[in-house]
Amino acid sequence: MIQAFGLTSNSRKDLPPAVDDVSFEARAGRVTALLGATGAGKTSALRLMLELQQGRGITYFRGRPLHRIAHPSREVGVLMGDVPGHPARTVRGHLRMLCAAAGVPVRRADEVLEVVGLVSLRDERLGTLSRGMDRRLGLACALLADPHTLVLDDPADGLSSRESHWLHGMLRAHAAQGGTVLFTTSEPKEAARVADRVVTLEQGRLAADQDAPEFARTRLRPRVAVRSPHAVRLAALLAKEARAAHRSVEVVREGGNRLSVYGSTCADVGEAAFRHGILVHQLADEMGDMGPGAGFLPGEEAQGAGRLPGEAAQNVRADVSETEAGEPPGAGGGVEAGGEAQGDGLTHGTPGGQTDRPTHGSPGAQPDRARHVTSGADNDRATRGALAGRNDRPRHPMKAASGDQASPHTRQEARSGSAGGSGRDASGPVKTAKPPAPLPPLPPPISVRSAPSPLRPLRYELRRATGIATGFLTAAAVLVTSALTAVLLARVGHTPQARLLAAWPRELPLPPAALGAGLLGALAFGDEFRHPALAADRGTVPRRLGLLTAKLVVAAATALVLALLSVGCDAEVLYLVYGRELTEVPGDWLALSVSWFGLVIGCAWAGVLAAGVFRSTTAGLAAVVAVPVVCVPLVQKALEGASVRTAAGLPVRLREVFLLQWPFGGERYLAGAVRVIVQPVGGALTLSLTALLCAYLFTSLRSRVR
Incomplete structure (x- = not known):
């Protein structure tokens, strides 16, 4: 579970804090919804x-707390905005990269892709995904x-509507298996329909913390849903009678033959329709967003089929009756003078008095449902029993894939048939609702957790660096320029x-290979801030020392390869153009090689560290260029003047102090490094x-202390 205590954001100049002492x-x-209008402080x-x-x-x-959890991604799955991935990275490559960071097997990427329905798009680039596919990928990452x-x-x-229905079903499936779900929304109707509990924020403060039925009853506006082929005439009559009776009634055309009547009751609307001989196809009380699009998607049948998640916290039934064309009001399935539909379930009135298919499964029915929320004690007990039956189930998502996800407690019968076994009205027997559709399957659980390994961040960095073409294009440009x-x-x-051989003019501060290595090093951390794939579970700045070490190792290896390739390409091109004279091996090749590799690797490391400190690729590259432009003149000025003593014989004295015998002529290598x-x-x-x-270490320790 999640327990938030006294959440308060820092003040913004003269403005109040975006979040002020919020606890829930x-x-x-x-499923818990954090509800609030735009600017209420939900995201903060x-x-x-x-x-x-x-x-x-x-x-x-x-x-x-999150900073005390060794592996935050294993405890909390986060979806904040669009998927924070490089637009040129593939869907499968992005997930495999995150698998390496989380320490889970790479096959997990294919499992979640299958669950969220992105198997056919696994080779697509992130930048080409639609909004719906991006949401699916974000849920897969979570x-x-x-x-x-x-x-x-x-x-x-x-x-x-279809994508929202699927997403809400996934959240409900996760909660049904014992997980905790917290999502934000600015739509009160969505919160009442989807969540079990609604936490309301207003101007950064906690306004209410209620169960979904109580929220719908106290904070949403009730209405009467009416569907009639004479909707315009009925709307005019209802408005006229309200004015005559000096009552405040608002009639809203919802489109087509549907009306929403605020400030009235089913009885009043039914009586008005009966008196004026107006055919009514639907008449029901609604609470919140229980009108068009709130229930089923087109093609789904029967009350309960594809039931939305929020209905698990509400006892829902529909009072619908329909009369056939040309049938006099009051006969068959018409609206009675008392204002209540005959029967307590979903029925169709037919001339022969037989019950046809349920209203919302009929070919001519609208895809929406009329639903009436009841809040009696019996309903609450039934609801709690259903939730308990779902939440106590063991977490084994593979059962969901076979259709066994919903427990028997959740398959509630329609209230019209549960009271007396079967009920009949003037238009025939009442049909009970079909059981709800099974919840969407979730990825199978990870039974064995991999132990902490120093190779995990290294795998992540390798997949990050090789998953896009930026590094390869940069290396190719460096070789051509060199x-x-x-x-x-x-x-x-x-x-x-x-x-x-190094292609290093005296007029330039650094050769192309060193600049390229610095750019690749700066990209290693710059991409973490521009496309923060790890930010959700590691904070705004991914300052893990293991990640830094992995980036330094990969940057050094890349720089070493780039240095070798650049010298080799330069020598080959010089040989082809000018002959063997310019490609002879120098006599002091060892010292020159140490200096060359040290320069290129040092530039790569400077780019990594500077980009990590200043949070920008540009700042990382600027720090690399600043070394010969700014730092070298300062060092030269500090070393100017006559030298009284020199450090000659340093390797020999080190061997005497540490009592070590340098193998393979190690004195030469140490002397070369010192000369560099x-x-x-x-x-x-x-x-x-x-x-x-x-x-970098200072900023890393400061972030941990906070």
Whole structure:
């Protein structure tokens, strides 16, 4: 369950906080709606709960705050806005990348894709998905690690009725298996229809915390739903009689032959229709959004088939009667003078007095249902029993796929047939409702959790780097630029061979390979902020040291490969254009190689750390360029002047101090590394990396303390 205490966002200059001292709880096995108009603070409340926004208060997920949970994605599945993935990444690649981050098998991606119906779109790019498909992918990401809790911010926004119906069914299925579901919405009717409990926010404060039936009864406007082929005439008569009786009655045309009458009752509307001989096809009390589109989707039959999730918290029946064309009012299935339809179930009146198919399963029926919410003690007891029967079931989602998801307690009969076994009215026997359709299947549970492994962030980083073409295109551009630069430098002349092979003009601060490695390193963290796939369960900044280590390792390997390829391409192009003279191996190739690899890897690491600290790819690349432009002149100025002492013989003295025998001539390698560091560029790069690493660790520790 979720327990939120005193959620308060930071003040915004002269404006009040978006969320002010909000406390509520969402219980396991139930769907909770966080309701409020636009600007009421719903999204801010969720961000405070998930520690994505600074403020006061604390939220417990099954007794622990989010920052105390070792693997947040396994406890909380989050859907905030659009799927935060790179538009060029494929659907399956995005899920497999998240599988690596969550430590779940990669086959889990295919399982959730099958459940949400995206198997046929698994190779599509994220940027090409429609709104409905994006919502499905977002739910797949939330369900990927088999979390106990789902937190969703306005998940049905912009969806069609069919897609919303499917999404709400998935949420109900998760709650029915013992999970906790919390979602936000700005539609009171949706909250009453879908949720078991509704928490209402107004201007950042808690306004109400109610069960769904109580919310519908006290905070939604009741109405009478009427469907008649003479809707215009009936609307005019109802308005005329209301004016004559000095009553406040509002009649709204809903489209077609449907009316919504506010401020009246079924009895008054029925009597008016009877007196004036107006044929009525539907007459029912409604509470909340129980009109068009609130019930079934087109093609679904019978009350209860495809029942929406919110109906589990309400005892619903429909009072509908229909008269045949040309039949006098009051005969067969007409509306009685008392204002109540004959019978208590779904019936069709026929001339022969036989009962036809239920109204909403008939070919001419509208896809919507008229529903009447009752709140008696018997109904509440029946509802609690149904919920208890569903929530106590073991979590085994595979049963849902075989059609056994709904327990017998949820298959409630229509009230018209449960009281006396069977009932009859003037138009024939009353048919009981069919059992509700089974809830949508969920992905199978993850029976065995993988142990914490240092390779998990490394797998994530590898899939992140190779899942899109940006890195490959950048490397190709670097190789082409480096080769062309080397050819031009050789043509101009006056360039040492070492710089010629590295394509490093004296006029440029860095060679193309170093700039490319810095750009790839900056992209490693810059994409985490531009497309924060991990932000939902790791905070706004994914500052895990394991993730940083993985990014540094992958960046170093990429830079090393890029350095080798660039030198090889430059040498090959120089050989093809000018011959063997410019491609001979220098005598001091070892020191030059150490310097070259150190420069490229150092630039890649500087890009990673700077992008992580400043949260931007541009800032990461700027930090790389700033090393030779700003830091090198400062180091050179600090080292100017005569040197009284030198560090000659440093490797030998290190061996004497640590009593170590360097294998394979290790003194040479250490001496080469020291020579690289004492150079102006090497020293400036070392200082920059040290400063960036300290800044990163400081910001990481500060975020953990908060």
